Amino acid sequence: MSGFGNAFSSSIGKKFIMGITGLFLILFLIVHCGINALIFINDGGLTFNIGAHFMATNWIIRAGEIVLFIGLLAHIFQALRLTLQNQKARPVKYAVNNGNANSKWYSRSMGLLGTLLLIFLVVHLKDFWVVSRFTGIPTVDANGHEDLYAVMKEKFQDPVRLAVYILAMFSLCYHLLHGFASAFQTMGWNHSKYNGIIKGAGVWYSIIISILFAAMPIAVYFGLIQ
Amino acid sequence: MSTGNMNLTLKVWRQKNNKTKGALVDYKLTDISPDMSFLEMFDVLNEQLINKGEEPVVFDHDCREGICGMCSMFINGRPHGPKDLVTTCQLHMRSFKDGDTIVVEPWRAAAFPVVKDLTVDRSAFDRIIAAGGFISVNTGNAQDANNLPIPKMQADAAFEAAACIGCGACVATCKNASAMLFVSAKISQLALLPQGQPERYRRVQSMVAQMDAEGFGNCTNTGACEAECPKGISLENIARMNRDFASAKFISEETV
Numbered sequence: 479m480s481g482f483g484n485a486f487s488s489s490i491g492k493k494f495i496m497g498i499t500g501l502f503l504i505l506f507l508i509v510h511c512g513i514n515a516l517i518f519i520n521d522g523g524l525t526f527n528i529g530a531h532f533m534a535t536n537w538i539i540r541a542g543e544i545v546l547f548i549g550l551l552a553h554i555f556q557a558l559r560l561t562l563q564n565q566k567a568r569p570v571k572y573a574v575n576n577g578n579a580n581s582k583w584y585s586r587s588m589g590l591l592g593t594l595l596l597i598f599l600v601v602h603l604k605d606f607w608v609v610s611r612f613t614g615i616p617t618v619d620a621n622g623h624e625d626l627y628a629v630m631k632e633k634f635q636d637p638v639r640l641a642v643y644i645l646a647m648f649s650l651c652y653h654l655l656h657g658f659a660s661a662f663q664t665m666g667w668n669h670s671k672y673n674g675i676i677k678g679a680g681v682w683y684s685i686i687i688s689i690l691f692a693a694m695p696i697a698v699y700f701g702l703i704q
Numbered sequence: 705m706s707t708g709n710m711n712l713t714l715k716v717w718r719q720k721n722n723k724t725k726g727a728l729v730d731y732k733l734t735d736i737s738p739d740m741s742f743l744e745m746f747d748v749l750n751e752q753l754i755n756k757g758e759e760p761v762v763f764d765h766d767c768r769e770g771i772c773g774m775c776s777m778f779i780n781g782r783p784h785g786p787k788d789l790v791t792t793c794q795l796h797m798r799s800f801k802d803g804d805t806i807v808v809e810p811w812r813a814a815a816f817p818v819v820k821d822l823t824v825d826r827s828a829f830d831r832i833i834a835a836g837g838f839i840s841v842n843t844g845n846a847q848d849a850n851n852l853p854i855p856k857m858q859a860d861a862a863f864e865a866a867a868c869i870g871c872g873a874c875v876a877t878c879k880n881a882s883a884m885l886f887v888s889a890k891i892s893q894l895a896l897l898p899q900g901q902p903e904r905y906r907r908v909q910s911m912v913a914q915m916d917a918e919g920f921g922n923c924t925n926t927g928a929c930e931a932e933c934p935k936g937i938s939l940e941n942i943a944r945m946n947r948d949f950a951s952a953k954f955i956s957e958e959t960v
Contacts, residue, residue, distance in 0.1 A: 482953055482954070483959060484913070485953035485954065488916055488949075489912065489916050489923070490945070490949045490950075491953070492922060493922060493923060493946070494946075494950065560922050563922060564881070566814060567813060567881035567882070567921030568813055568880070570812050572778060572809055573717075573728055573809060576780060576781030576782050577781075579782055579786075579931075581879075581926040581927050581928040585924070585925065585926040586879050586924075586926055663939065663942070665950075666943045666944065666945075666948075666949075
């Protein structure tokens with residue numbers, strides 16, 4: 479056995495994996511949201527397509543994509559393992575349990591929120607990632623770039639898809655509201671001078687990122703952008 | 705103070721032993737004084753049961769002044785009942801209303817098996833302490849206390865962690881039956897003081913390993929433990945434990 483022993487198999491080690499992958503996914507969302515927000519330049523998607531082209535062709539980004547999938551899968555599988563273990567830790571449930579008296583509902587529902595996000599992610603990857611990486615984007619824009627923006631405009635004409643995306647962003651918001659500060663606590667980054675900043679940043683981050691993401695299908699559906 | 709005596713319906717968990725299944729049993733209580741403590745109310749119930757020739761309800765209690773950590777009732781969905789920062793013995797019937805139905809269950813965790821009725825076996829906590837929750841002191845004269853200057857903030861934080869009475873309310877209320885608040889308090893009270901330093905990184909690894917072996921769940925930072933702790937033990941201790949665990953595993957060269 480190496481000097482690291484049970485560093486990652488112990489209860490705290492498993493939490494470290496959840497925390498570090500969670501923070502990594504939080505960083506990813508900033509990049510994802512930032513590039514997607516280029517549609518709000520309202521130039522018929524020309525700038526957005528430049529961003530999409532860069533993300534699809536730059537080799538550092540493509541390598542990052544692999545790391546992203548590994549991080550995502552680690553987050554999901556570790557969550558599953560921890561949840562099963564946690565359920566075993568209380569085989570007989572309480573007849574009456576007043577959880578709302580001592581904690582927020584979303585902090586106790588991370589598994590449910592995460593599962594909703596996973597279902598959304600399957601739809602979302604099929605909608606855009608599979609198209610841009612495998613089946614191919616049918617048209618090109620004025621700059622000669624693959625017109626991912628056109629794909630987006632076409633997909634978001636569907637009101638059912640619009641509803642799924644908006645609901646998913648509610649799940650994302652609540653998942654992040656707990657997850658952001660929770661990751662810092664798990665990593666042991668708890669400090670009286672910074673706790674307020676972390677909590678505040680977490681709330682603002684969760685709300686802004688979810689609203690921005692939800693605004694995209696809404697803007698396309700209602701024709702608010704070209 | 706009191707306005708009048710109360711009539712109550714109790715739903716109490718009755719379980720013969722760890723091998724049999726238990727169930728909630730209804731009891732009607734009349735003329736309960738609001739100035740009684742919750743445990744005194746149970747004493748009244750038990751006297752009535754004994755007079756009727758029935759088995760009294762078994763429950764843990766000792767000092768009845770909130771310092772021993774023995775009482776352990778899960779009352780209406782919360783450990784130690786509806787009041788913050790009190791143990792069950794410090795809870796009074798004036799916190800309830802005439803006609804109330806009160807559900808009383810034992811702590812529920814795989815690591816805390818029911819012994820009988822409302823009494824659970826919390827010796828898992830003792831084994832965690834035995835795994836490293838101490839300092840090794842060689843024999844000899846105690847040195848002058850002033851030889852070990854300790855910053856006031858540090859001493860206060862250690863003292864606050866040391867206020868943990870090991871009642872297990874944190875485990876009882878945690879949705880994952882995690883013992884991290886208890887273990888982190890017991891680690892912190894020593895990690896914050898100079899006497900705890902020589903064994904600091906050994907201790908955190910041994911105690912966490914024992915905690916895992918006992919079958920407690922994993923923390924998901926809901927904060928329920930901190931909210932329900934009768935001694936107000938802070939989540940900060942869990943962060944400190946995580947930090948110490950990371951230092952022990954990834955920075956310290958000593959292996960356990």
